[in-house]
Amino acid sequence: QVQLVESGGGTVQAGDSLRLSCAASGRALSGAAMGWFRQVPGKEREFVAAISRDGGKTNYVDSVKGRFTISRDTAKDTVYLQMNSLKSEDSAVYYCAARWTLDYDLRYRDREYGNWGQGTQVTVSS
Secondary structure, three states: HHHHHHHHOOOEEOOOOOOEEEEOOOOOOOHHEEEEEEEEOOOOEEEEEEEEEOOOOEEEEEOOOEEEEEEEEEEOOOEEEOOOOOOHHHHHHEEEEEOOOOOOOOOHHHHOOEEEEEEEEEEEEE
């Protein structure tokens, strides 16, 4: 059984940085397109960032472009979300998601992902 585990969340002040990590047990992430999503209570889960299985393509929701960076480390079999210049509106539970695939496309919709982590809380105080 594949399990995704996020880490790196926490409480920071506006303008600070955090790096979220996503690792898997049971299957290598190297064959998966990956995504980060976030959700606040009472709202739908929101796409944040995606990376193709080879790391060659990335994309972001407009609100985080220029501040967040998604990346993957094949040797560590880990996917990261570097979050800089954090704002209070970035506060949410962040989830990583995986879709094992043979293509190199990005995935933007949560229903395209088959495996999810349990989430990690990010709180940004202003």
